[in-house]
Amino acid sequence: MIDGIINMLQNHWFWELLTLACLIWYSTITIYVAVKGAGDIHNMLRRLTESKK
Amino acid sequence: MTNFSLLDGSIVALYLLVTMVAGVMVRKYVGKVEDFLVAGREMNLYLGIASLAATEFGIVTCMYTAQNGFDKGFAGAIPGVLTFLAMFLVGYTGFCVKPLRDSGVITIPELFEKKFGPRIRWASGVVIVLGGLLNMGVFLRTGGDFLVNVSGMNPDYLEEMMTLLLIGVAVYTILGGMLSVLVTDYLQFIVMSAGLIVVTFLILDQVGWSTLVNTVQTHYGEGGFNPLKNESMGWSYVIFNALLNTAAVLTWQTQIARVLAAKDTATGRKVYTGTSFFFVARFLIPGIWGIAALALLTPEQIAGNSLLAMPKMLGLIIPAGMMGLLVAAMLAADMSTDSSYMLTWGSVIYNDIMAPFRKNKWSEKKGLFWNRTIIALIGVFLLIYGLWYKLEGDLWTYLGITGTIYLSSMSVLLIACCYWKRANSWGAAAAIVCGALLPVATLTLQKIGPYTDWFKKNDTVCGVAIYVIVALAMIIGSLLKPQSKNV
Numbered sequence: 001m002i003d004g005i006i007n008m009l010q011n012h013w014f015w016e017l018l019t020l021a022c023l024i025w026y027s028t029i030t031i032y033v034a035v036k037g038a039g040d041i042h043n044m045l046r047r048l049t050e051s052k053k
Numbered sequence: 054m055t056n057f058s059l060l061d062g063s064i065v066a067l068y069l070l071v072t073m074v075a076g077v078m079v080r081k082y083v084g085k086v087e088d089f090l091v092a093g094r095e096m097n098l099y100l101g102i103a104s105l106a107a108t109e110f111g112i113v114t115c116m117y118t119a120q121n122g123f124d125k126g127f128a129g130a131i132p133g134v135l136t137f138l139a140m141f142l143v144g145y146t147g148f149c150v151k152p153l154r155d156s157g158v159i160t161i162p163e164l165f166e167k168k169f170g171p172r173i174r175w176a177s178g179v180v181i182v183l184g185g186l187l188n189m190g191v192f193l194r195t196g197g198d199f200l201v202n203v204s205g206m207n208p209d210y211l212e213e214m215m216t217l218l219l220i221g222v223a224v225y226t227i228l229g230g231m232l233s234v235l236v237t238d239y240l241q242f243i244v245m246s247a248g249l250i251v252v253t254f255l256i257l258d259q260v261g262w263s264t265l266v267n268t269v270q271t272h273y274g275e276g277g278f279n280p281l282k283n284e285s286m287g288w289s290y291v292i293f294n295a296l297l298n299t300a301a302v303l304t305w306q307t308q309i310a311r312v313l314a315a316k317d318t319a320t321g322r323k324v325y326t327g328t329s330f331f332f333v334a335r336f337l338i339p340g341i342w343g344i345a346a347l348a349l350l351t352p353e354q355i356a357g358n359s360l361l362a363m364p365k366m367l368g369l370i371i372p373a374g375m376m377g378l379l380v381a382a383m384l385a386a387d388m389s390t391d392s393s394y395m396l397t398w399g400s401v402i403y404n405d406i407m408a409p410f411r412k413n414k415w416s417e418k419k420g421l422f423w424n425r426t427i428i429a430l431i432g433v434f435l436l437i438y439g440l441w442y443k444l445e446g447d448l449w450t451y452l453g454i455t456g457t458i459y460l461s462s463m464s465v466l467l468i469a470c471c472y473w474k475r476a477n478s479w480g481a482a483a484a485i486v487c488g489a490l491l492p493v494a495t496l497t498l499q500k501i502g503p504y505t506d507w508f509k510k511n512d513t514v515c516g517v518a519i520y521v522i523v524a525l526a527m528i529i530g531s532l533l534k535p536q537s538k539n540v
Contacts, residue, residue, distance in 0.1 A: 012127070012266060012278050014278075015127040015130075015278060016262070018130075018134075018333065018337060019337060019341065021330075021333075022330075022333055022334045022337050022338065023250065023253065023254070025330055025334070026246065026249070026250055026331070026334045026338075027250055029102070029327075029331075030242075030243065030246040030247065030250065032099070033099045033102055033103045033242065033243075034242075034243050036098075036099035037099040037100045037102075037103045037239045037242075038239075039099075040096075040097040040098070040099050040100035040101075041100060041235070041236055041239060043095075043097065044092065044093075044095040044096065044097065044100065044232075044235070045079070045082055047093075047095050048082045048088065048093050048095060048232075049082065051093065052084055
């Protein structure tokens, strides 16, 4: 894994770094949004219910 | 022959069932037109990020960005980098989106009425709907082509499969509006992202980074890594894409709808900055899939169609079990895009094009009825135009032209509306006319006349020129109109 990343960085570092950043960022944000987004839906529906009362 | 098994079918069926049920269940929260169109302006940051990302990644996006990777190498991902920069800067500075969200409008043309009058609002609505719906018209068939090639399904059932999918999406969008779109987008974002990430790691593991780099080097040389050294790209390609993507960030209906549905202006801006890097992934991840197809497939397998190379490659290398995740991910991507497009363009028809018919305020019940009817009619249009009618000619040019008809004039109008006091209805009308006619004229000159070769070779130069001319039309038109004594 580490060897693969080092090899990546030796060839066309811009695209390699961007690909690495992309995969790390996307994996992280997916988990983060999955957790926090559920809370957002809950709060949105609660506020809509309250506004109707 | 692909690896689509019974297990894969079960994964896809489960995903579809959960999404449909969730989409239909939130219908009870819709009481007003504002709930239906902008979710009562109760959308918070993370739901906004999930929704914007899911909406802006459909199968058609995956196909064309993969084709960019196949045809241009890594340099084909440059539009994604440019979109990231544009969206981050717009979100960070609040350029245009702050005054737009602060104004409390539901659509962009509604803001234009305050500056340019009701006729410009109506004309803007027509241009937005025309460009948007024609653009969306090709989504269904392209999505169907992908699914058929990946799953190995009989192509004879493509129309029936995509019709059923569209009906399912239309049902929950009609019932729950933006609320259903947001909730299903959230689920679709998770499924879509999981599929994209897992498949990319699988490709990197099976093909290897060195093979991808060497493939690009062999086929395109330095031009596969640097857009300025690529024969089919260059400076004009980069500048045109910078203008196009900035205009899309400012005015593309599905993107700006998230700013307008946000609970406040600060949240809307954070949705933009938080989602911006996703646009790099949107181009780079399918681009890598396209490069992998270039590395793995023989010319016989590609059969001259670079658009279908990526799904063919996936059909060959993705194992059973994971194929279900991939198809579910792509269905998620397509459904979230379709639902959001139907709703947001429907909102412009109701809010702006039908505005002259609503001079006496309509009841919420009547407003909801018409919004739901419009979405159903858009669904019928998509079915007839996009699926049962086979489009002739180059699809990429088609998408570019239909997009530019709307983006060039609307972005210029929005900037002038927000930041130029002297801007007025004459300038706005001139910009709308130029923005609508010039792309069509360019397309015509690419096919007829003595300079067809020049126009074909310099299509991005023409694209840049259109944006400049539309901006000049706004300036000259506005300066020509006599100023009111009250101003």
